[in-house]
Amino acid sequence: MGRMAAMYLVNLPSFMKTVVRKLARKVMTERQLQKNHIVADVGEDLARYFDADQLERRYGGAKANIKRYYPITHLSSKYNEKKGAHEQLLKTCHR
Known part of the structure; x- marks a missing residue:
């Protein structure tokens, strides 16, 4: 499990x-291949897996396009509603 x-x-x-x-077929296992997705329709394909608040506008979402990449800000605004929500999510993000 990776x-x-x-x-x-x-x-x-x-x-x-x-x-x-x-190349992927030659070097990856079947399970690894299942985790890789080549996106054809950015707006439609990514919307199935991500909240609009998490996706930048250039990828069909509602979040402003990122110009600064560090520190990483990937959590949706939904998770910011409760005080301490970040800390709770971060405790479980590597399971």
Whole structure:
């Protein structure tokens, strides 16, 4: 059991999709392949897995496009409603 739940590859050129698929089949297990998703329709595909508050506008969400990448701010505003919500989520995020 690994730590990565899933990886979404967005905005890949078509030739890279082919390269990634062929290479991945050679070096990854079936379980690892199931965790990798090449996103075709950014707005629709990502909306199935993420809250609109967590996705940047350029990916079909409602969050402002990120210009500063550190410190990481990936939690939805829903989780900010209760005081101490971040601490509670962070205690369980690596299970």
